[in-house]
Amino acid sequence: MLEHAAADVPSRSGYSPFGSELTQGQTDHRDQIDYAPEVSSRPSSSFVPHRLLGPNQFLPDAALPAHRDTTLAYFAAAQQLAAQLTRALEAALQLPAGALECYMRSEQDDGYARMKAIRYPAGSAVDGTERKGEQGVGAHKDGGWLTLLATDTAKGLQVQLGTGEWVDVPHRPGCIVVNAGQQLERVSRGALVAATHRVRSEAGGQERYSVRRSGEARGVQVLMAVSLSIVALCALHFFPHRQVAFFSMPALSSVVEPLPESLLGNSGAKALEARKSDVPAQDLWGAAEEPFGAVAWRGISRSHPNVVQRWHTDVA
Numbered sequence: 001m002l003e004h005a006a007a008d009v010p011s012r013s014g015y016s017p018f019g020s021e022l023t024q025g026q027t028d029h030r031d032q033i034d035y036a037p038e039v040s041s042r043p044s045s046s047f048v049p050h051r052l053l054g055p056n057q058f059l060p061d062a063a064l065p066a067h068r069d070t071t072l073a074y075f076a077a078a079q080q081l082a083a084q085l086t087r088a089l090e091a092a093l094q095l096p097a098g099a100l101e102c103y104m105r106s107e108q109d110d111g112y113a114r115m116k117a118i119r120y121p122a123g124s125a126v127d128g129t130e131r132k133g134e135q136g137v138g139a140h141k142d143g144g145w146l147t148l149l150a151t152d153t154a155k156g157l158q159v160q161l162g163t164g165e166w167v168d169v170p171h172r173p174g175c176i177v178v179n180a181g182q183q184l185e186r187v188s189r190g191a192l193v194a195a196t197h198r199v200r201s202e203a204g205g206q207e208r209y210s211v212r213r214s215g216e217a218r219g220v221q222v223l224m225a226v227s228l229s230i231v232a233l234c235a236l237h238f239f240p241h242r243q244v245a246f247f248s249m250p251a252l253s254s255v256v257e258p259l260p261e262s263l264l265g266n267s268g269a270k271a272l273e274a275r276k277s278d279v280p281a282q283d284l285w286g287a288a289e290e291p292f293g294a295v296a297w298r299g300i301s302r303s304h305p306n307v308v309q310r311w312h313t314d315v316a
């Protein structure tokens with residue numbers, strides 16, 4: 001796996017070993033294989049976030065049969081589901097058709113997305129990395145739009161309620177967890193809440209796996225389980241020992257602005273202010289007129305400083 005290391009390419013797709021990721025400044029105890037949209041790199045673009053684009057590092061068929069084809073099929077299915085959910089959310093919030101979906105593409109870019117297959121080890125030390133504490137991944141809100149998370153049976157995923165209390169998110173066979181990200185929270189004026197969540201990974205506990213692709217939906221309701229057996233089964237079949245997380249995101253060049261108060265009112269924003277969270281409010285919200293790519297870049301710089309030090313010191 002080391003010859004497919006994420007740190008070896010500027011776009012950070014590939015394998016990230018244990019201990020290479022930080023959340024809230026602390027080491028996460030997990031390893032993962034990261035995927036981006038399968039597109040060419042754009043070395044001549046002056047827009048820095050375009051450095052996140054570039055082909056994936058798939059294993060050859062001899063090492064893992066159909067790795068490329070299966071991953072791309074799952075990626076496309078998850079992307080389609082995120083678009084369907086986005087349209088459903090427009091209807092639920094009584095917004096004009098396209099009011100949310102328009103951020104998922106722009107004239108310069110297709111919608112951005114990342115996906116990863118994650119493993120949380122049970123042992124006290126892995127790959128020579130000494131375990132410090134029980135952080136599988138520290139408390140955070142996903143930065144993008146909608147996250148689709150196919151979990152395995154081991155415990156560990158927790159969500160923080162608005163009261164500040166942490167509760168377990170149970171695994172349900174054949175279901176995926178849908179999570180709203182901070183861009184959706186911002187654009188919806190808090191009508192959709194980006195859930196604060198984390199994974200506890202205890203030494204001596206059960207090893208735990210997930211696959212995710214990102215984009216996100218609603219606070220505590222955040223974590224509504226959607227029956228999506230085909231996609232979830234495909235993920236668990238292909239990555240039997242990992243969780244799969246898919247993150248749908250706005251297009252890198254699109255500017256995500258709150259929708260007008262006349263469409264959504266202000267009660268969401270007020271409710272958001274009253275919620276307790278271990279993660280600062282508006283943690284990865286964009287500044288006025290800032291393209292989403294700049295926000296994504298801040299997230300990468302914070303979580304994967306090794307990649308920035310290796311490839312992007314000119315803009316660090």
Ligand SMILES: O=C(O)CCC(=O)C(=O)O
Nearest residue numbers: 118137157199210243245
């Ligand atoms: O593995 C999980 O259950 C959650 C992963 C997660 O929250 C993340 O990578 O953002």
Ligand SMILES: [Fe+2]
Nearest residue numbers: 140141142197
């Ligand atoms: Fe997350």
